[in-house]
Structure formats: C-alpha cells, structure tokens
Amino acid sequence: FVECDDALHRIYRLPALNFERGNGVDIYTSSQWFIISRDFAWYLASPPKDSFxxxxxxxxxxVVVADEAFFGTVIRNTHFCxxxxxxxxxxxxxxRWENEAEGERDQRKCLFKNRDHCGRSPTTMTLDYLPVLELSGxxxxxxxDDVGEEVASLPLEEWEF
Structure with a gap:
C-alpha cells in the first residue's frame, strides 16, 4: 500500500502464505491488547532459523496494520497455540459512532469492504458507566476522555480486587 494524494492505494497483492511443504497458513487477526508469556516473547524476539x-x-x-495480524497468526500457527x-x-x-458527521470520515483511507466500519471509535466511558464496568469482570x-479521565478513573482506583 502507498499513501498518495491523501488516499491509500494497493500497489501489490501479496501471494498466499505457505509454510512447510506448501501447506497453507491461516492468517488470524487479534486484539492489540494482550498479555504474552515470557517463552512466547522470547520465541518472537529470537526466532529459531527457518522457524515459522x-x-x-x-x-x-x-502488510498494512501488521500488528493486528502478527501475534494472532504466530500463536495460532505454532506450538504456542x-x-x-x-x-x-x-x-x-x-x-454508537462518536461522530455521526459523514464529512468527518475520509472514505478514501478505508480498507474495509464495508465502508461503514471505517472511522469508528470506542464509546467514551463516563461515571454513569461505572456499574457496568464493575460487573464486567x-x-x-x-x-x-482526557478531560473526564481523572473523574472516571478515581472510583476505579478505589475498587478492591
């Protein structure tokens, strides 16, 4: 992908990923929020030669947004699965959408097939949402929000786990 004229353009499609005698590799996406074991971190930081x-x-x-595919794909295609x-x-x-104004979302930078998935942001938590957070576990x-973060985070700090 190349960004040009304020838009993202695909210039090449990567071939299917194959490893170990032509067996296909499934690509998995994963959250950007995760915890990994020391062994998995070591495996990633110092991969054995010719390993996956x-x-x-x-x-x-x-790959665009490689962090969303890297960790999930590695863990699911190795013995760490x-x-x-x-x-x-x-x-x-x-x-809900944080900003419903269509003009605010630049559709040219969207890589999703369904354009409605672009420009979406998580809902901002407020104090009235604290009971939901407490019950979530x-x-x-x-x-x-930067402004409300202190107010919303104070009750969280007081919880005893």
Whole structure:
C-alpha cells in the first residue's frame, strides 16, 4: 500500500502464505491488547532459523496494520497455540459512532469492504458507566476522555480486587 494524494492505494497483492511443504497458513487477526508469556516473547524476539516466525517476518513487513495480524497468526500457527487463552480482559464498547458527521470520515483511507466500519471509535466511558464496568469482570477498559479521565478513573482506583 502507498499513501498518495491523501488516499491509500494497493500497489501489490501479496501471494498466499505457505509454510512447510506448501501447506497453507491461516492468517488470524487479534486484539492489540494482550498479555504474552515470557517463552512466547522470547520465541518472537529470537526466532529459531527457518522457524515459522523467521519465515513470517519477511511476509508481515509488507502488510498494512501488521500488528493486528502478527501475534494472532504466530500463536495460532505454532506450538504456542495450546497456550492461548482467548480473552483479553478488555471492556470496550462500540454502541454508537462518536461522530455521526459523514464529512468527518475520509472514505478514501478505508480498507474495509464495508465502508461503514471505517472511522469508528470506542464509546467514551463516563461515571454513569461505572456499574457496568464493575460487573464486567474485565481488567482493562477504554476509552476515557482526557478531560473526564481523572473523574472516571478515581472510583476505579478505589475498587478492591
């Protein structure tokens, strides 16, 4: 992809990813909020030669928003798959659009097939949302407004876990 004239253009389509004698590799997306084990971090930081990560790094360099596909794909296509706990303990709400003004969203920069998915932002948490957060059991939450963050985060700091 190349950004030109304030728009994102695809200049090349990557071929299907194959590893180990032509077997196809499934690409997985994952949250950007996660915790990894020390062993998995070491595997990523120092991949054995000719391992899946060593091979995949060359491919993922050319992918837009690589962080959303890298970790999920590596963990699901390696022996670390059995260590996956599929819950990021993150409370995030997408009830509504933060800004309904169509003119504010630049559709030319959208890579989704469904253009309605572009420009969407999590709902801002307020004090009246605290009971929902408490009942969720999640360890992390977003999004808090810069102005209201102090007010909303104070009750969270007082909770005893």
């Amino acid at each position: 990560v060593d091979y995949y790094l060359d491919y993922i360099e050319h 059995s260590t996956l706990h599929n819950d990021n303990f993150l409370h995030i709400q997408f009830d 999640d360890l992390f939450a977003r999004k808090f």
